[in-house]
Amino acid sequence: MERIAVVGVGQTKYERGKTKNFAELVYEVTRKALDDAGMELSDIDNVVTTTNDFFDGRTIACMPIAEAAGSYGRDATNVEGDGTLSAFYGLMRTLSGVYNTTLVTSHCKVSEGAPRKLFNQAFDPIYDRLLGMDAISSSALQARAYMHRFGITEQQCAKVSVKNHGNAKNNPYAHAALDITVEDVMKSPMLAEPIKRLDTSPISDGACAIILATEDKAKKTAKKPVWIKGVAHCTDAYRLGERDLTRSLPLETAARKAYQMAGIKDPSRDIHVAEVYDAFSYMELMWYEGLGFCGPGEGGKLIDSGATQMGGRLPVNPSGGVLSAHSVQVAGLARIAEAVLQLRGEGGKRQVPGAKTALAHGITGICAQTHCVWVLSN
């Protein structure tokens, strides 16, 4: 693959009930990403936005916000899904030979809708939507299936929550920086067994933008380019009952392909920092396994070992992850932005010293039907 770099990133602070509207959020991060790259809008050849009509409460939701991403008079297109998928499309456009630079934005104001009702609409109206499931109750089925098969404990899941909410204290963009203990998580209200309040991610509003550039263009930008070494995307069956909920085969496939592209032989050694989409605490343990940071069923042991905390062998979610800021469609793009900051050495208090290769991961769909894996390097 021709060398493509991430040359600019911008994020808002993630919080509940932001008073900026969609376009104001998109403009904020577009301006930040351009300034970060030392670019002007005239340097941007095309735009990929990310919207979800249900979340935005309007149809063709990409059209009104595209202007805030500089779409006027340009090729502008849209992806409905996680920001990692928009970035994937942006990468393809940059590789096409038609565009030298691509701006990718994502915004989401989860607090403005009714998240449980909106998520329920993801279920099949002909079949199981009438059961009234949402993200929490459906993920609880996955959590239990996974934990039961491999003997993962609720305490091990709670450790993820403690780690990530603690890491969030070092991230000025994070929504939920918390000093909590495993006991606090265990005593938090039970929502859908085994998922408790502190195993879940917050309802966050926010936005993120990144700029991709070809090698020639990347060399002329303000910051040290962060190169895309490998990227892949894979999708599972739609229905929960048709999947193996205890293992993420699409994540294993996406990771294998991305690693092959990037020349990663042993991910647990060759990757120095990872930002993964932990919408619920159990997910981070499952994703360790799917990403090959440990073997199947060993996610609990890996968190117990301390390897994934700050100062460990492979810190996961130094930003606090999605458990500490979950602006749904933005969350994957924020993982890429955080990986870029780490590889530039701009992570501030959350910096993993000397990180040379970073992984970013995004999901979409009920119980993470789709996974997208990015390997980046400085």
Add this chain to the structure above:
Amino acid sequence: MENETILEVKEKDGLLIHQGVIRVPYTWAAGAVASKFYAGLRNGKIYGVRCPTCRMVLVPPKKTCHRCFEELKEWVEVSHEGTLQTFTVVHYHEPELHPLKAPFAYGIIKLDGADTGMTHLIAEADLKGLKEGMRVKAVFREKPGGNYLDIKYFKPVKGEK
């Protein structure tokens, strides 16, 4: 349709917040496969479809096999009883979403004769006594409505706690 774009204007930090409701009527064609599935339920029968290539029996049925991309035409009647593969007991209240009042359970049930799981409600059960592998049985709605709740829920078969 009523115009409910803006019902109320609130203020936060000196800025306006417009509050409204979106209520849009919609129709969904169930398609030939689900229509036949629901016709079966009306007659007290649960049908799946078998893939000619991988031989998997999918319940509830669908038009194509996601693995083999084969059109699924071979209808198979499966048992009313099956095995609980996984479950969750829900403790929060969402009265506009939940068909049952919390606490209640969702489960994934593999019916005898099927190779895939069916997501559904678990009721008439000791929620604390639910466990993977327990035997459960479909309870049919008295007056079928042609939708997923024509199976009201699954309950543990006698002899199970």
